[in-house]
Amino acid sequence: AQSVTQLDSHVSVSEGTPVLLRCNYSSSYSPSLFWYVQHPNKGLQLLLKYTSAATLVKGINGFEAEFKKSETSFHLTKPSAHMSDAAEYFCVVTPSGGYQKVTFGTGTKLQVIP
């Protein structure tokens, strides 16, 4: 069994300040973890993935996430928010190895204030 908890449904930051979107997971297996972003009326775009290699993962648009097994967390960060980062972000977990059935978190809406 696996599950994902995104601790904040909404996060609001000022442009140019750091972003932290929190994600905790549980999995019976060694998990793979992903972050996706969804802009309004658009599909889900892959930001980054963790698949049991380096625990600090760098993604697109300056985002990164750190896999912490002891804390069962995979928080998404960015040093400096941009207006274009305003979107909804989904943390996703899947068992490692072969074909995967993914479980989505409930999403975090990021608002960036000018």
Place this chain on the structure above:
Amino acid sequence: EPEVTQTPSHQVTQMGQEVILRCVPISNHLYFYWYRQILGQKVEFLVSFYNNEISEKSEIFDDQFSVERPDGSNFTLKIRSTKLEDSAMYFCASSEVGTGVQPQHFGDGTRLSIL
């Protein structure tokens, strides 16, 4: 960059009618998926498809639903006898076969409205 395309972008259907949602996965991908997102709720897995058969399906994917790969490029989701609660955004995704877990690439979705 290759992408997953879905048609139509918005489908309006009368309750009780059948609807077919279409997807063209990325050409070298072999795993295909359907998800739905009811307004304001989380994205839910419906079904996965590999080698011309369903690999896994959720409890949502009952006899009302079916999937098909009618030719070498399309992947369709059919919903029979639609209900009001079928109104949602439906996303298609595809992924490669490779070593380890391959990320899924999503289309922009079809918004299905049941009247």
